[in-house]
Amino acid sequence: KQEVTQIPAAxxxxxxxxxxxxxxxxxxxIYNLQWFRQDPGKGLTSLLLIQSSQREQTSGRLNASLDxxxxxxxxxxxxxxxxxxxxxxxxxxxGSRLTFGEGTQLTVNP
Amino acid sequence: xxxxxxxxxxxxxxxxxxxKIECRSLDFQATTMFWYRQFxxxxxMLMATSNEGSKATYEQGVExxxxxxNHASLTLSTLxxxxxxxxxxxxxxxxxxxxxxxxxxxxxxxxxxxxxx
Numbered sequence: 510k511q512e513v514t515q516i517p518a519a520x521x522x523x524x525x526x527x528x529x530x531x532x533x534x535x536x537x538x539i540y541n542l543q544w545f546r547q548d549p550g551k552g553l554t555s556l557l558l559i560q561s562s563q564r565e566q567t568s569g570r571l572n573a574s575l576d577x578x579x580x581x582x583x584x585x586x587x588x589x590x591x592x593x594x595x596x597x598x599x600x601x602x603x604g605s606r607l608t609f610g611e612g613t614q615l616t617v618n619p
Numbered sequence: 620x621x622x623x624x625x626x627x628x629x630x631x632x633x634x635x636x637x638x639k640i641e642c643r644s645l646d647f648q649a650t651t652m653f654w655y656r657q658f659x660x661x662x663x664m665l666m667a668t669s670n671e672g673s674k675a676t677y678e679q680g681v682e683x684x685x686x687x688x689n690h691a692s693l694t695l696s697t698l699x700x701x702x703x704x705x706x707x708x709x710x711x712x713x714x715x716x717x718x719x720x721x722x723x724x725x726x727x728x729x730x731x732x733x734x735x736x
Contacts, residue, residue, distance in 0.1 A: 540723060552712060552729035553663075598662060605651055605716050605723040609662045 511536045513601050515610035522589055523618050530584040530613045532599030537577050540602040544573050544584050547596045547612070556597075557584070589617045621647050623715050625728035632703055633736055640698045640731045642713030648693035649715035653725065654686075657710040669696050703735040 512535045522528055532542070541560045545553040557566045557573040559582070565574040572585040586593060594617050599610040622645040632638050642652060651670050655663040667688050669675040675688035685707075687699040696715075700707055710732055714725040 545727075550710075550732070553727045555727070558724070602723060602725070605725070606665070606668070607653075607714075607725055609664075611662045 511539075511601055511603055511608040513599060513608050513610040515597075515599055515613050517613060518611065519614040519616075521616040521618065524589060524591055526589050526617075527585070527587050528589055528615075530586070530597050530599075530615070532582040532584070532610055534580045534582075534601045534608075536601075536603065537580050538603065539577065540604065542573075542575055542582050543600045543602065543607070544571075544582075545598040545600060547598060549596075553598065586615075589615075591617045591619050593617050621715070621717055621724075621726040623649075623713065623726045623728040625711075625713055625731050627731060628729065629732040629734075631734045631736065634704050635702055637699055637701045638703055638733060640700075640711055640713075640733075642696045642698070642715070642728050644694045644715040644717075644726070647715075647717050647726075649696075649717060650693070651716040651723075652690055652696040653714045653716070654688060654696075654698050655712045655714070657712060657730075663712060666698075700733065703733070705735045708733055708735045 516531045543558045544556045559566045559575040570587040575582045596612045596614045598612045600607045624643045626641045654666045666681045667675045667677045669690040677683045690696040712730040713728045716723045
């Protein structure tokens with residue numbers, strides 16, 4: 510059974526800092542890994558999707574890496590802004606099934 | 620891009636009543652749809668997987684007689700919470716899967732907030 514863990518559970522940083530969110534998974538037989546953002550009381554916004562054959566994906570200030578053999582992914586956020594405050598969820602796809610981590614609650618202070 | 624809608628976005632009901640939530644894929648045909656539940660400050664937990672025209676597959680611990688799922692077409696799945704109780708209050712999110720050349724991509728609806736009084 511796939512298990513996904515995210516560290517840290519919560520993170521508070523001053524505006525402008527670069528930061529890294531971590532995600533680990535137990536079964537390396539995955540199709541892809543996806544990072545989502547969730548604002549309070551809202552649905553999911555897909556940020557980045559990395560296919561199992563890829564090592565990283567970039568979108569603006571976001572960069573996600575994937576090391577399938579070690580079961581790890583990181584989400585790097587550059588020059589953080591207060592608008593980045595949200596919960597970030599990592600999800601691993603095994604076939605058509607997604608397994609979510611518990612999320613990292615990020616607060617960026619002005 | 621692929622869009623999934625949910626209706627209603629929020630609902631308040633009395634204990635003992637039934638509530639139906641719709642999930643639609645607007646611009647693609649979904650081979651599979653998923654229903655998730657999310658309690659406050661927790662992650663998404665998969666409730667069931669449904670394929671068009673067949674019975675849903677429920678996760679362990681999810682009561683299939685309480686959470687009725689119907690997937691009558693390739694663009695519509697419904698979740699009915701029967702005889703709802705306050706402990707069923709939660710955020711319900713659906714997703715729809717479109718098969719592509721690299722596997723499967725899930726597209727998520729905006730969620731439905733259910734409050735049972």
